[in-house]
Amino acid sequence: MSDRLLTTQWTRREVLEDLLVPAAAGVALAGLAGCGGGRELSADKRVGAPPLDLVVVRNGEPEVLVRQAMEAMGGMQRFVARGDRVVLKPNIGFNRVPEQGANTNPEVVRALAVEILNAGARTVKIFDHSLYEARHCYARSGIAKAVQDLGVELEFVDERKFVDMELGGEWLKRWPIYREVLEADKVINVPIAKQHSASRLSLGFKNLMGVIGGRREAFHQNIHQALADLGGFVRPTLTILDAYRILVRNGPQGGSLSDAVLTRTLAAGVDMVAVDTFGCTLFDIEPAQMGFIVEASRRGIGRMDLAGLKTRTVEL
């Protein structure tokens, strides 16, 4: 890891000035203001508010789920502007095949990458700070193969690229964040829904642990605070919850086909709290019991009152 990057304290302003000014210039800061706090990373520069807060699509194949969801959200061009540098962050954390439900479905990733490219993105970077050995994960997950001919950049995490950032969190004050996320114009978060014995569920917030470095294993001693701190800093432009298969037991990596349940569902939203709240319903878990969701909602990162959100459910 590069000493210079780690020992230098980067404030958000410095990053904005050094790295993000060109990107920030053309994009409305209105999006920032609308998201409360203004503490978050400027990855959240969306082009106007979408017509819906949450879209749920059921009973489809991965590619169709993505297409329908994006259509209902008003099209990818609503979120990705021509010339944007986009980070697409799936879960590629485990040396598991798609049928085991540990990594984001490769066809979901592919379909999203196509949507982003069609919206005119300049670059699409795909990576995850894998928990298992990265090359095995990228190959076995099927994601390397799924995106190989698209012209996207599938990148292995380079330890040098973690930059110490002031998160301004309640527990995590400062933490190394992956440079590509800091430099990107848009971050699109595409987690898979899984059981997890510390956070109970691994959804959008938990997926963001793949853009950070440092001693991640220490998060589990205060996981809900940690996830809220992280999610409050890295605010994805869009969160697409892949629930084509969900892992109901032995998460987060599973390994048995019987632990993965085919639910053929996908949820999309700008509000990561809302998307994760919906994710709870897939597991019959009361969102109010989910520490990080309650915490994030309390901090105004997003809303967990599903009833109050403009939601559309598309049954195919």
Next chain:
Amino acid sequence: MKRAPRIFRLVNLRRLSQAVCFMLFLYLFFRMEFPPLGPSGEMEAFRILAPVGLFFYLDPLLAVTTWIASREFLPVLLWSLATILSAILLNRAFCGWLCPFGTLQQLFSAGKTARRRALRSGRWRWSPKRNLKYLILAFFVAGSVLGLQQVGWFDPFSFLTRSMAVWVHPSLGLGLDGVVRVLDWIGWTALADALIAGLRGVVVPFDSRFFLHALLIGATFGAVLALNRFETRFWCRYLCPLGAWLGLCAARAPLVLRKHEDRCTKCRLCLQSCQGGDQPIPGEPWISSECHLCANCVDTCPENALEFAFSLARPKAAERRPLADLSRRAVLGAAVGGFVLAPLQAIGAENAERDRKVFKASDKLIRPPGARAESDFLSRCVRCGACMKVCPTNALHPAAFEGGLGTLWTPIVVPKIGYCDDRCTLCGQVCPTEAIRETTLDDRLGRNGREPVRLGLAYVDRNRCLPWAMAKPCIVCEEVCPTIQGQKAIKLVQDRVQAPDGRWVDVQKPVIDAAFCIGCGICENKCPIADRAAILVTCVGESRSAANQISLPGGR
């Protein structure tokens, strides 16, 4: 006499051959790696298709000692017959033309001072001290009769591959880190990014890695290379048991160095450039078993007094002396030494396994997945370090004396540094002598009626574990524990415990369900207690041992 065109001169052909073989060796060494994702991205990406064991298969020394020690015929080593044949016909051409370690010695011997030294110190002359290599050979062959495969300490390909894997390869990574740091510092970050993306996993380690005992292995390697400054190709002349073996095979080789004493002006240029130190100068007997066929003498002789020729005539002792001064007594003495020292080498696991005694090896002797039972393993492992090179998680390290002298430089899993990925089969793919048998995913995971390959067993140190000892939440070991036959080996039990400040808190405590533990060590590797994990893996319960178990068979 007309000379051949420059390119076809024997020395240049020899240099070409050396360059090709050295590059091939490097290529195969770097291919001992997780295969590139490739344009197809298919699942065969998990198989190494390059013949990374090629040089080992061509090594008759490894072939014979492995066959003898393991009492089993491994057919792939039959390739080494080609090398034997080359020695019978062409002398030690293998050493001069093909052997990458020999080429490296030659590179480190090169230079004007070395040439002058050869004359001044009289090292051009044959010395009986060079028979040391025959004694080394006899020592290890005798050991192999007793079921030990220690020749890897001195076998050139094992020595080179091990040194490259443990010392050179990680050093290349550090070197790139240094370059990248400078590039970052001057602001050429994009170039640095591209360098890392392009080189890691190809010629530098994919992730930063280091090995136990790298200092010792690196220092030995450095010392062997440095000895070339003392005498040209010191290793090949004094130490290499493979060279000795080929010298034995070449005793009656029909390829001879014909000397025309009438043309010789005693300029001694041939002696300056001679690689083997085999006395090419007319007037001295040619020590044919020392000649690497480098052809420097033929090439440098300004009078064309030397030439290679084929002859079946029985040479006169004054002209040609293979195996000079090699006394039967010395060889027998070395062989006896091998017999005598063999039991010392075998102290530890070896005897325990054979005698069905209680397993007395170190708990740290965690072998890679697919490794044979310890005595069988030690009779095949050539200590080449290929498994350590290929291991993507840096889990495999050279052992020291964990199981007695006999385990030196054999691979062990050190979970604290790297865990064994439950779906990785790379080490078994590169092992040249099948000391580590290639496993399938079914073997590793216990699917389709197979028993999972177990390396050992995890246990929780309750005095260090956060929920057990400090009433703090932590589930990392359970989180990372792979699911084997449908269940995780680490299960969480709910408990209400009193924290040090008196509060009652609910915690999930990890406990081990041994039936599902394969000893992969990822729990120990990822445990947040960084210095000594609160969950540790030892080798008890390993599949390959009948003795090293907790319960009787079936009672795990």
